Amino acid sequence: MSATIDYLLHLADNAVVLGQRDAEWCGHGPILEEDLALANVSLDLIGQARLLYQRAAELKGDGTTEDKLAYFRDSQEFRNYTLLELPHHGALVGYAVADRDYATTIVRNFLYSALMVHVWDALQTSADSTLAGIAAKSLKEATYHLHHSRDWLVRMGDGTDESHTRAQAAVNHLLPYTEEFWTVSPAETAAVEAGVGVDVRTLRAAWDALVNDALAEATLTRPQVRGYVPQGKVGLHSEHLGFLLAEMQSLARAHPDGCW
Amino acid sequence: MTTATLEQVWVALEGLTDPEIPVVTLRELGILRDVRSGPDGLVEVVITPTYSGCPAMGQIEDDVRATLESAGIAARVITQLSPAWTTDWMSEAAKEKLRAYGIAPPHQTTPDVSVVRFMRRPAADPVACPQCGSTHTVVSSQFGSTACKALYKCLDCQEPFDYFKPY
Ligand SMILES: [Zn+2]
Numbered sequence: 001m002s003a004t005i006d007y008l009l010h011l012a013d014n015a016v017v018l019g020q021r022d023a024e025w026c027g028h029g030p031i032l033e034e035d036l037a038l039a040n041v042s043l044d045l046i047g048q049a050r051l052l053y054q055r056a057a058e059l060k061g062d063g064t065t066e067d068k069l070a071y072f073r074d075s076q077e078f079r080n081y082t083l084l085e086l087p088h089h090g091a092l093v094g095y096a097v098a099d100r101d102y103a104t105t106i107v108r109n110f111l112y113s114a115l116m117v118h119v120w121d122a123l124q125t126s127a128d129s130t131l132a133g134i135a136a137k138s139l140k141e142a143t144y145h146l147h148h149s150r151d152w153l154v155r156m157g158d159g160t161d162e163s164h165t166r167a168q169a170a171v172n173h174l175l176p177y178t179e180e181f182w183t184v185s186p187a188e189t190a191a192v193e194a195g196v197g198v199d200v201r202t203l204r205a206a207w208d209a210l211v212n213d214a215l216a217e218a219t220l221t222r223p224q225v226r227g228y229v230p231q232g233k234v235g236l237h238s239e240h241l242g243f244l245l246a247e248m249q250s251l252a253r254a255h256p257d258g259c260w
Numbered sequence: 261m262t263t264a265t266l267e268q269v270w271v272a273l274e275g276l277t278d279p280e281i282p283v284v285t286l287r288e289l290g291i292l293r294d295v296r297s298g299p300d301g302l303v304e305v306v307i308t309p310t311y312s313g314c315p316a317m318g319q320i321e322d323d324v325r326a327t328l329e330s331a332g333i334a335a336r337v338i339t340q341l342s343p344a345w346t347t348d349w350m351s352e353a354a355k356e357k358l359r360a361y362g363i364a365p366p367h368q369t370t371p372d373v374s375v376v377r378f379m380r381r382p383a384a385d386p387v388a389c390p391q392c393g394s395t396h397t398v399v400s401s402q403f404g405s406t407a408c409k410a411l412y413k414c415l416d417c418q419e420p421f422d423y424f425k426p427y
Contacts, residue, residue: 033400033411036403036411037402040403040404043407044311044313044407046313047314051341076301086411114378130341133341133344134341136341137341140427141311142379144402144403144425
């Protein structure tokens with residue numbers, strides 16, 4: 001049971017953290033259509049997170065709720081991939097809103113949705129029938145997210161010198177973080193043994209094929225990745241998650257039993 | 261509260277429309293899945309969410325409860341995830357109503373064959389403009405005014421329009 005809960009929290013935290021990040025573009029999108037698109041992607045992700053937190057709360061059975069799980073856990077309790085909490089810009093750049101870089105947003109969404117189409121596809125046969133139901137819905141949504149981010153990746157990579165340079169920089173910056181996908185955590189191992197989760201290593205070849213195909217069409221180069229493996233999914237996060245959560249959780253914590 | 265027949269419950273809920281697309285009913289959209297007798301004899305109304313984050317779902321559930329209450333029907337509302345909602349459940353009549361309302365109705369979803377399907381977007385059937393019927397249309401954005409719609413533009417009559425995406 002606890003293996004299932006830990007696994008559900010990993011999936012839910014991924015969705016809520018990226019949903020919160022992408023929502024930062026709401027009202028600031030580079031063009032109106034993309035402002036709407038990112039808000040819609042966020043809505044899907046937050047919706048997925050809600051369903052997953054609801055299921056985790058139900059299995060916990062101790063009176064916790066989806067809101068308690070999202071708003072009243074601290075950063076070290078979050079089990080999301082480090083990739084998803086990073087700001088919308090490369091390393092060594094300031095925090096100003098104006099520094100948000102859409103190529104970083106697009107590349108991250110592409111790398112993540114290229115994984116999640118395969119994860120959700122496999123989880124449709126999870127031993128937890130509620131998770132299987134969530135997976136069937138999420139797969140349809142992730143497929144739209146993948147097509148959206150892939151279209152823009154190709155457009156930017158095979159676009160102007162400026163857009164190509166930015167897309168390549170985003171790929172170089174973010175690809176190393178995907179190493180975390182393939183290093184299995186104890187929670188994932190337990191979930192696989194329980195028949196609830198999927199062994200992500202079995203999805204790597206399919207993910208590689210998607211990524212290589214898109215990068216080639218985008219005339220981008222896949223950098224060599226070695227060394228550092230982030231550990232967000234076991235609770236060891238970058239310095240960025242705390243700021244993200246502070247913003248996301250402040251209202252709920254200021255009015256703990258608020259209802260609207 | 262009285263014990264209503266299942267038929268009476270269907271009739272009571274028949275007029276309920278989607279909060280964002282008020283020309284089609286919840287039943288026509290496939291959101292209202294079933295009206296049945298529960299294990300304890302209480303009537304159960306089964307609804308299913310569309311997109312995971314669709315903000316209309318709360319409104320829809322409230323509408324169902326309020327309608328049952330005002331009809332004096334005691335029932336419990338059950339939200340069911342599986343099988344996942346699909347636009348393929350939409351009736352032809354509902355699709356025609358969407359078109360008349362200015363929203364291009366969804367095409368049939370393509371059956372999932374293999375993982376290869378994720379590689380490139382399959383060549384899509386043309387979407388006909390709900391205003392003039394021309395298939396000389398172009399997608400402006402896969403994400404529109406609500407989670408379930410894409411933005412299109414007609415190259416003949418120049419009208420922008422919504423396309424209800426296959427899901
Ligand atoms: Zn037209």
